Amino acid sequence: MAAETVAATPSNGFKRAFARPPFIGLLAFVIVFVVQALGHTVMIVMEDVWPGPDFVYYSAFGMGVVGAVLLFIGMRSKNEVAATWLGFWAGTFLWTGWVEFSFVWNAHYLAVPDLMDMTDPTKIATKSEYLVMMSSIGVMGATLMYFLFNKETKCNFFLWFQRNLGLRTGKPNPAHERNFAAITALETIYVVWFFYLVLLFMYDENILGERHPVTYGIFFINVIWSVYLFQRLMRFWKVTTAIRYGIPTAIICWNTVEIAGRWHLFTEFWEHPADFGLEMTLIAVGVVIAALLAVRTPTHEKARLSQQKFSAHNA
DSSP states (O other), rough: OOOOOOOOOOOHHHHHTTOOOOOOOHHHHHHHHHHHHHHHHHHHHHHHTOOHHHHHHHHHHHHHHHHHHHHHHHHHHOHHHHHHHHHHHHHHHHIIIIHHHHHHHHHHHTTTEEEESSTTTTEEEEEEHHHHHHGGGGHHHHHHHHHHHTTTTHHHHHHHHHHHHOEEEEEEOOOOOOOHHHHHHHHHHHHHHHHHHHHHHHHHHHHHHSHHHHHHHHHHHHHHHHHHHHHHHOOOHHOOOOOHHHHHHHHHHHHHHHHHHTTTTOOOOGGTTTTHHHHHHHHHHHHHHHHHHHHHHOOOOOHHHOOOOOOHTOO
């Protein structure tokens, strides 16, 4: 019969279960969301647990090198799913290893003091490296102009501004070949960077402050935005698009957690690895397993199902 297909093995069936909505977007969302917490854990372990500042900086440099290697491998990969995930991990390692710890080094070198909690002077509200990070807003704004005016961009965010503000710089080149590892790595770095700065300037008492009415308004809008993006993500069929959409969605949702934690609404257990070591280890192992599953997700499951349905209809 024309409709007959080869029976899927249990492993193929398991992988294909993650290649359709809502699991495509959900898997990407969960991985990126949890990695935001693990990033805090890794930095705290490196700064407070590992011996000596020199060892910390060597480790951070090594982490950045790992990110660079992953980016190189991803940019050479012909597998779109693998390249996209390699780009995400490359961006994560590069950001944490080379970007964040460059601010740590500068804060220590310049002897910038931590900002203490106004309600409890014994607790740190904002670490010194994040105060230094605020000075990077000009670099971020200047480099974002390239992406904003780039006629080859496929980012819905930039396309919206180009379309509504008349910022198009020409017609996209149909022959332009996109490198998904590079795109995803840059997306990861810039989205994390952008929202770090949003939170830092929002927390600054000279601008708004964590208890300012506008801050509450931003929190409310962020919740609405997160739900809107999440429900859209759950309908994605294309795996790589879901991953790239899931990255900013998860980070925007994470901002809700960050602000709520700033208000001390719950215990940020990921910032206390010494007290929750077993729990954080289990979460990290879970993310690794999920990441391995995600890389092996079939790319064109919708096309396969459509062809199967068409064959059955014409049998």
